[in-house]
Amino acid sequence: MSVEAQQGIATPRIPAGLGGLLPALILIGLFFVVPVLTLLLRSVTDPAPGLQNYAALLGDGTYARVFFNTFLVAAVVTIVTVLVAFPVAWMLAIMPPALASILFGIIILSMWTNLLTRTYAWMVLLQRTGVINRALMGAGIIDQPLPLINNLTGVTIGMVYIMLPFMILPLVGTLRAIDPMTLRAAALCGASPLAAFRRILLPLSLPGIAAGGLMVFVMSLGYFVTPALLGGTSNMMLAEMIAQMIQSLLNWGLGSAAAFILLVVTMALYALQLRLVGSKRVAGGA
Amino acid sequence: MLLDYDRLGWLKVALLAFTALVAAFLLLPVVFIVLLSFGSSRWLAFPPPGWTLKWYQELFADPSWIEAALTSARIATMTAILAVAIGLLASFALVRGEFRGREILRGLLLTPMVLPVVVFAIAIYAFFLRLGLGGTTTGFVVAHTVLALPFAIIPIATALEGFDKSIEDAAIVCGASPLQAKLRITLPSIRIGIFSAAIFSFLASWDEVVVAIFMASPTLQTLPVKIWGSLRSDLTPVIAAASSLLVALTLALMIVTALLRRKLQT
Amino acid sequence: MTQSFLSIRKLRKAFGAFTAVHDVTLDIPKGEFLTFLGPSGSGKSTTLYAIAGFQDPTAGDVLLQGKSLLSVPSHKRNIGMVFQRYTLFPHLSVAENVAFPLRVRRRPDAEVKRKVADMLALVRLENFAERLPTALSGGQQQRVALARALAYDPPILLMDEPLSALDKKLREEIQAEIRRIHRETGVTILYVTHDQEEALHLSDRIALFRDGRIEQIGTGEDLYLRPATDFVAGFIGNSNFLAAEHLETVGGASTIRLADGALVSGINANGSFARGQKTRLMIRPEAFRLERSPNSAELVVEIVDVAFYGERRRIVARTSAGQEIDIRPTSSALAAQDVATCRRPVFFDPGAAFLFPA
Numbered sequence: 001m002s003v004e005a006q007q008g009i010a011t012p013r014i015p016a017g018l019g020g021l022l023p024a025l026i027l028i029g030l031f032f033v034v035p036v037l038t039l040l041l042r043s044v045t046d047p048a049p050g051l052q053n054y055a056a057l058l059g060d061g062t063y064a065r066v067f068f069n070t071f072l073v074a075a076v077v078t079i080v081t082v083l084v085a086f087p088v089a090w091m092l093a094i095m096p097p098a099l100a101s102i103l104f105g106i107i108i109l110s111m112w113t114n115l116l117t118r119t120y121a122w123m124v125l126l127q128r129t130g131v132i133n134r135a136l137m138g139a140g141i142i143d144q145p146l147p148l149i150n151n152l153t154g155v156t157i158g159m160v161y162i163m164l165p166f167m168i169l170p171l172v173g174t175l176r177a178i179d180p181m182t183l184r185a186a187a188l189c190g191a192s193p194l195a196a197f198r199r200i201l202l203p204l205s206l207p208g209i210a211a212g213g214l215m216v217f218v219m220s221l222g223y224f225v226t227p228a229l230l231g232g233t234s235n236m237m238l239a240e241m242i243a244q245m246i247q248s249l250l251n252w253g254l255g256s257a258a259a260f261i262l263l264v265v266t267m268a269l270y271a272l273q274l275r276l277v278g279s280k281r282v283a284g285g286a
Numbered sequence: 287m288l289l290d291y292d293r294l295g296w297l298k299v300a301l302l303a304f305t306a307l308v309a310a311f312l313l314l315p316v317v318f319i320v321l322l323s324f325g326s327s328r329w330l331a332f333p334p335p336g337w338t339l340k341w342y343q344e345l346f347a348d349p350s351w352i353e354a355a356l357t358s359a360r361i362a363t364m365t366a367i368l369a370v371a372i373g374l375l376a377s378f379a380l381v382r383g384e385f386r387g388r389e390i391l392r393g394l395l396l397t398p399m400v401l402p403v404v405v406f407a408i409a410i411y412a413f414f415l416r417l418g419l420g421g422t423t424t425g426f427v428v429a430h431t432v433l434a435l436p437f438a439i440i441p442i443a444t445a446l447e448g449f450d451k452s453i454e455d456a457a458i459v460c461g462a463s464p465l466q467a468k469l470r471i472t473l474p475s476i477r478i479g480i481f482s483a484a485i486f487s488f489l490a491s492w493d494e495v496v497v498a499i500f501m502a503s504p505t506l507q508t509l510p511v512k513i514w515g516s517l518r519s520d521l522t523p524v525i526a527a528a529s530s531l532l533v534a535l536t537l538a539l540m541i542v543t544a545l546l547r548r549k550l551q552t
Numbered sequence: 553m554t555q556s557f558l559s560i561r562k563l564r565k566a567f568g569a570f571t572a573v574h575d576v577t578l579d580i581p582k583g584e585f586l587t588f589l590g591p592s593g594s595g596k597s598t599t600l601y602a603i604a605g606f607q608d609p610t611a612g613d614v615l616l617q618g619k620s621l622l623s624v625p626s627h628k629r630n631i632g633m634v635f636q637r638y639t640l641f642p643h644l645s646v647a648e649n650v651a652f653p654l655r656v657r658r659r660p661d662a663e664v665k666r667k668v669a670d671m672l673a674l675v676r677l678e679n680f681a682e683r684l685p686t687a688l689s690g691g692q693q694q695r696v697a698l699a700r701a702l703a704y705d706p707p708i709l710l711m712d713e714p715l716s717a718l719d720k721k722l723r724e725e726i727q728a729e730i731r732r733i734h735r736e737t738g739v740t741i742l743y744v745t746h747d748q749e750e751a752l753h754l755s756d757r758i759a760l761f762r763d764g765r766i767e768q769i770g771t772g773e774d775l776y777l778r779p780a781t782d783f784v785a786g787f788i789g790n791s792n793f794l795a796a797e798h799l800e801t802v803g804g805a806s807t808i809r810l811a812d813g814a815l816v817s818g819i820n821a822n823g824s825f826a827r828g829q830k831t832r833l834m835i836r837p838e839a840f841r842l843e844r845s846p847n848s849a850e851l852v853v854e855i856v857d858v859a860f861y862g863e864r865r866r867i868v869a870r871t872s873a874g875q876e877i878d879i880r881p882t883s884s885a886l887a888a889q890d891v892a893t894c895r896r897p898v899f900f901d902p903g904a905a906f907l908f909p910a
Contacts, residue, residue, distance in 0.1 A: 020379035021303045035413035110312040117529035121315030180289035185639040187287040187626040187654035222402020239404040259478040
């Protein structure tokens with residue numbers, strides 16, 4: 001009896017500190033979870049109960065192209081971002097602090113600058129009569145303006161620009177956590193710089209590359225602003241299609257169903273990323 | 287040796303050259319837009335045939351730009367205050383609390399950051415249409431607070447995790463009430479986290495486009511909506527002027543942040 | 553000596569205005585176990601890094617069998633190294649770590665397999681081949697690092713304070729392993745440590761570093777019994793330094809006057825001294841005897857404390873000049889009750905005492 005009584009005192013009836021979560025939970029519950037669930041409900045009730053919205057989305061070649069294009073753009077953006085970010089993160093991780101802080105300043109400035117501002121700049125830079133085409137023609141490299149905007153090239157440039165900081169910054173952390181002595185040991189073992197890169201540096205930074213790459217991929221999948229402004233009509237992405245279905249076509253059922261598909265894919269990849277990062281954290285703690 | 291800056295040899299030259307190129311790529315649009323805003327060509331020719339301030343004059347002569355900026359500032363400020371207050375309470379619970387499902391709740395509160403904004407935008411748009419909150423300041427602030435909350439929770443919770451709770455306990459042993467101890471000891475110690483949270487939530491609202499596009503009404507437009515609308519019609523240099531002012535604001539925020547951090551850390 | 557195996561010629565390394573290594577010259581015969589001993593910042597690790605190729609020396613040369621190593625990049629120097637920190641490749645198993653140097657040399661699979669088995673047997677970790685480094689203790693990790701460094705039969709093995717992260721018991725255990733492996737493989741070892749006991753225990757010769765220079769190089773016995781400078785005497789083993797006035801030196805044997813007026817002859821002189829010059833007399837605690845012997849010199853002291861340390865006793869005594877000295881006779885020599893605060897003479901052999909400038 002006394003043991004039970006003591007246990008009753010030791011374990012609080014209301015979990016400690018839960019009260020502080022109430023405002024956040026009310027906000028998120030009422031204005032995030034409920035609206036999103038309502039929207040999902042609409043995908044199977046509007047205009048009539050049933051799965052006809054999903055059947056329409058998955059059965060139509062036009063929509064299939066949008067899905068394919070979304071994954072294609074996200075994949076291309078992710079690959080280019082990783083390839084560009086890795087050498088920069090590598091240098092940032094080991095360069096003298098004074099130089100690194102200048103570079104960090106540039107990265108933060110680009111990241112914090114208004115998204116529309118950056119996209120607007122790219123629109124002007126990339127257009128047919130824009131600076132880049134004029135420079136290339138002036139240098140005699142091309143004699144016809146390159147189509148740099150309203151196509152995959154434009155979306156890729158604009159998106160990579162936005163995603164780079166999200167890849168570089170975490171990767172710097174991963175690279176800084178690698179002991180430089182490990183690479184010295186590899187060199188003395190006879191590994192040429194290429195072998196040391198392929199067999200040691202790359203595998204050791206792979207968790208960071210995977211986590212960052214997955215994040216960039218997930219963010220790219222649902223991106224709206226940049227593809228809408230820099231992409232072409234022939235390579236529309238999912239987010240833009242959803243917006244169009246709701247705003248222009250007022251087709252809530254179809255739009256909600258497409259949104260649900262985007263949500264499921266995003267959340268599945270997010271869960272995968274959490275497992276990657278989580279397992280890395282566990283390994284790091286051991 | 288690959289991680290020894292001074293032992294990379296020719297590889298260092300190549301990598302630094304590449305890094306400099308990427309830095310130039312990152313700076314290019316920002317610098318370009320500022321130069322363009324002073325250019326005299328309506329057709330955005332570059333380099334500009336001459337220099338002028340007329341786009342800034344046009345910008346300030348148009349009350350709809352000023353009004354949009356003020357609307358954005360008002361909404362972003364309210365969002366930042368709300369997000370920091372709610373985020374602070376939530377962070378204490380998430381870091382200090384001992385209850386089941388803590389990680390799940392943390393994940394739930396951070397979800398608005400990973401869910402594609404467009405999904406949330408149409409969901410909250412439909413929801414607010416029913417509640418009659420569409421196109422109202424309240425609607426904007428609530429929706430933006432949902433989106434800003436993760437950006438408030440992450441820095442505060444990180445700062446709180448790095449704070450040794452026994453210092454707060456020591457204050458209580460010294461006779462402070464738990465609330466006094468939190469207010470006078472803990473909060474000042476995590477002020478860098480709170481400050482970052484305020485900046486990030488402000489920016490999350492200030493720069494938010496997608497929800498704003500859906501929610502905006504003819505009478506209530508935020509700055510990004512105004513820019514968006516102009517962008518879709520034509521690429522007038524007035525946008526460059528507005529954008530340059532935003533870049534200036536960003537730079538000011540960065541400098542204030544750097545200075546305050548330095549001051550707070552000592 | 554014929555042409556030396558590894559030769560360091562006037563090696564100098566400067567970091568800006570600070571010179572870490574001043575013109576160090578050394579010759580190391582094949583198969584030797586040479587230790588760089590010295591306090592931190594004395595230049596011993598910098599010298600080692602120059603041999604490994606992690607740092608370019610400002611001047612001087614490193615020659616292996618007569619050929620300069622300086623223009624050879626680290627990965628082509630064919631040198632083995634064990635580091636202070638654990639530098640196993642965390643994503644590779646123990647066996648793959650040991651195999652790594654052979655794989656980058658593109659040796660055939662069969663040879664790699666055989667060599668890995670041999671090496672793991674050498675460090676007695678046959679049963680850990682498939683483990684990841686994080687699943688090993690610190691001592692086991694350093695043994696794997698040793699196996700990895702030896703897998704490609706390098707002519708030289710560098711060891712940079714490899715045991716400093718381990719506790720005392722483990723350290724002694726691995727010291728024994730290192731001695732055995734040196735015996736069995738005959739590899740030339742350059743070993744860096746700041747631990748004098750480790751240096752004495754392991755090395756054929758010790759180079760004692762101080763402020764970027766080699767203060768003395770010789771066997772452990774040389775450094776202990778015949779220290780060239782008072783720094784060496786103070787760094788290796790324990791020493792008592794007594795103030796003394798130099799009277800004369802004839803044929804390397806000095807006569808001095810101690811603070812209490814006693815004259816002592818037959819002291820080893822390090823350097824030449826003027827008559828009446830103030831000097832310091834170094835006597836090891838173990839060199840003191842409690843019984844008189846034919847040639848011994850005498851010092852009258854007051855016993856302050858006696859403690860039992862197993863094989864020896866430690867006696868704290870005070871000279872008539874008021875200086876405390878440390879005396880460590882064998883335990884059988886004196887029982888604690890015999891010495892409870894008393895004045896008595898203690899004795900030392902002048903041949904085991906050294907004279908240094910004050």
